[in-house]
Amino acid sequence: MEMEKLIEAAKSARQRAYVPYSQFPVGAALLTADGKIIAGCNIENASYGLSNCAERTALFKAVSEGHRALEGIAIVADTPGPVSPCGACRQVMAELCPPDMKVWLANMKGETTVTTVGELLPGAFGKEDLDGHGQ
Numbered sequence: 520m521e522m523e524k525l526i527e528a529a530k531s532a533r534q535r536a537y538v539p540y541s542q543f544p545v546g547a548a549l550l551t552a553d554g555k556i557i558a559g560c561n562i563e564n565a566s567y568g569l570s571n572c573a574e575r576t577a578l579f580k581a582v583s584e585g586h587r588a589l590e591g592i593a594i595v596a597d598t599p600g601p602v603s604p605c606g607a608c609r610q611v612m613a614e615l616c617p618p619d620m621k622v623w624l625a626n627m628k629g630e631t632t633v634t635t636v637g638e639l640l641p642g643a644f645g646k647e648d649l650d651g652h653g654q
């Protein structure tokens with residue numbers, strides 16, 4: 520099943536997280552329209568604010584590898600309940616994913632829930648807000 524494959528890929532990526540500061544590894548895995556799975560982990564920095572979340576690592580990898588059509592994402596961390604993506608990642612998902620795209624949230628106890636990109640960030644700032652500005 521799609522969800523299980525994505526959660527497994529997110530767990531594998533989580534093992535590659537670079538988290539010397541938080542010790543809080545996170546993994547994310549995206550499903551592309553052509554059936555590929557692109558995974559990412561969080562990568563921290565001694566300058567804390569430069570750390571990159573797992574979700575954005577996966578999203579930026581996907582786009583940079585030519586995958587603009589995205590169909591789902593799973594995110595896994597060792598949280599009491601299914602992990603809650605941060606605001607920055609919700610905004611980036613809103614930019615790069617369709618609003619009805621499924622987001623599977625999971626933890627290491629095997630608890631999962633499903634939501635959508637649109638539900639995670641209602642009223643997101645988007646390209647239409649920029650109408651009449653720039654090019």
Ligand SMILES: O=c1ccn([C@H]2C[C@H](O)[C@@H](CO)O2)c(=O)[nH]1
Binds near residue numbers: 562572573603
């Ligand atoms: O959804 C989330 C929440 C947090 N983090 C990362 C950021 C930081 O490296 C660590 C602790 O916040 O977890 C993610 O990668 N994804």
